[in-house]
Amino acid sequence: MVESPHHDHNAHTGDIHEVASVTSSLTTFAVLAMLAILALVVGFSNLGEIKVIISLTVAATQSLVLSLFFMDLRRADPLIWLVASSGVFWVGLMFLFIITDYLTRHIAVL
């Protein structure tokens, strides 16, 4: 029956985790929007074969900013880091083995 005054967040949420401030979220958004503009500039450019590499590098950077700041991975426990990095590791293994297999076979159809 205790009314909730908000002077001590942790007492209410029962959690030692902090949550990003409004200013911090706005900064993250600004960075992500800039990167999205960069992704479009690269996408609309005529860079030829390396365009896909640059595009994916920009996308990976955006994902990193998004996960560290919006998904709050930077404040997460080591266990969460282990889970998140295992996801990247497994998907990397999947790409590595499938792509090496397919590209070293006889070309499918010509």
Add this chain to the structure above:
Amino acid sequence: MAANVHDAAPVAHHFNNLQQQHDAIRLGIWLFLVTEVLFFGGAMCAYTAYRIWFPKEFEAGSAALNVGIASVNTFLLLASSLTVTLAVRACYDGQQKLVQFWLGVTIILGSLFLALKAREYYLDFEEGLVPSRKLVSPQQSSMIGEGAALAAPKYAFVQSLERALHHAGYPTEGVDLFRVQLFFMFYYILTGLHVIHMLVGIGLLGWQFFLAKFGFFRYPARYIYIEVLSVYWHFVDMVWIFLLPLLYLAGPHHFGQVISGLQQAFGLSQ
């Protein structure tokens, strides 16, 4: 009163304390996201193999897509990621009205994305950019004239794609137009899966909005649910961040197509 039952965050009997419960909930969503990464990863891996085999066909398929809608949708999703984060902050501060407001804005932004996406699918369908083995008889094709009776039937998809690529100013020499259907299969499957994830996200956001609106929860006690929901929503945004360059920007495009794509979306073109 019953309303006060939810004032304090409840600890389930199998947890020692609230901290442990929150840590378990966070671990749960991240484990789920790993399965999601592998799910989308599988589809993108297949995409990579085929794109390496048939680069010209994939670029041609991409050139026929509407980059105007995709560009606007990118910013709509990024903005919704910001608003859901603001909802988490409001929740943490115990500002019930603000939680409702930011959840509501996120739902609106997500729905706008889906509305534009639906419009895009409609336009794709109208242009005939749907994989099929349907044939068009010479009478229906553009070759009506003296020699029409002698012309061979053509695949409806190929004819539609030729028209779309001509409109985009993309040269079709050396491109196996029939095989571009492969690109469109990936386009529909990847964007379709993304749309399903958006629908689930909007449903969950709607449920939390309902709970906040009718005072079922007193924030910040239940803020962990909004936090976990935001993590899922950000993941859906992250998938789109990769779909944009892989599907829409794979082919040659220019900024003018953003304007013409949007004109087409809003019915302003000829």
